[in-house]
Amino acid sequence: MVSSRWTLLHARVHRTVRQRQLLQQQQRLLVAVSGGQDSLCLVRLLLDLQPKWEWELAIAHCDHRWRSDSLANADYVESLAQAWNVKCHRAVAAEAVTTEAEARHWRYEVLATLAQSQGYSAVVTGHTASDRAETLLYNLIRGSGADGLQALTWNRLLVPGVQLVRPLLEITRTETAQFCQTAHLPIWEDSTNHDQRFARNRIRQELLPYLQTHFNPQAEQALAQTAELLRADVEYLEMAVDLLWQQAVGTASHAEQLNRPVLQQAPLALQRRVLRRFLQTILPSAPRFEHIEKLAALITAPNRTQTDPFPGDAIAQVEGDWIVLRSNNNR
Secondary structure: OOOOOOOOOHHHHHHHHHHHHOOOOOEEEEOOOOHHHHHHHHHHHHHHHHHHHHHHHHHEEEEOOOOOHHHHHHHHHHHHHHHHHOOOEEEEOOOOOOOOOHHHHHHHHHHHHHHHHOOOOOEOOOHHHHHHHHHHHHHHHHHOOOHHHOOOOOOEEOOOOEEEOOOOOOOOOHHHHHHHHHHHOOOOOOOHHHHHHHHHHHHHHHHHHHHHHHOOOOHHHHHHHHHHHHHHHHHHHHHHHHHHHHHHHHHHOOOOEHHHHHHHHHHHHHHHHHHHHHHHHOOOOOOOOHHHHHHHHHOOOOOOOOOOOOOOOEEEEEEOEEEEEHHHHHO
């Protein structure tokens, strides 16, 4: 089942991996394969590129147990791995997951643990430009800032020693389908991809086609490009925040405080990022926009001004040049 010819897609992915330095020569890679068109396209491309890069490849399949054919799906992926002479790791959820968020969290947890225990330095997934466009729309509708809109980056640290890598972010789902057809790769059809209960499916099947028909035929590519532009912006802002953070955060003996004069000199975009990072260290869940704005009001507020309780019952209060955060029970 080895591809018989070098395609434009091979060349594009080879160039992307090299130019973006996503993967290294002789690296041990764990490729996440669901059996759908994107992951099959990914693993086939990597296998075809393997002689050039001398990678050691293995496949990982995660069975979420939310479909009646999930066992047959896992067997199918394993049969492909055997035909390609590639090691296959299978994981099955202890209990059937019921939401997209639960599935994603469990899947990445499994892949990270497997990679660490088996000595793979990268987990490679088949996310595409289409996924990037859908994620941008999904997060935009939920009110995300630039960080959420640029989600699905080329690579990020999954756990210490293991990178999560997405080499297909410039390839659309239409292109992966065409590749699978040309390479005679039988796609396992996932019935949940058509389940309208999932917001991402409605975006994929209803919202994006509507935008393409009525606004821009290239909407998918345009949205993916916007995500790429935002990625560079966020990277720059985070570097600037690192510097501001060092200047604004209190001493080690009283770390839960922020220097107001330092923050007053900073642009609003950097203020909000410092405040969000500050809240992330003490809140039980991710800070929302209203939490950040509530804390931001203290940057210029009179002395002794305080907030109402944050989740977890913490209170922020102005004490001279400092915003101090303390438990509501210890005031």
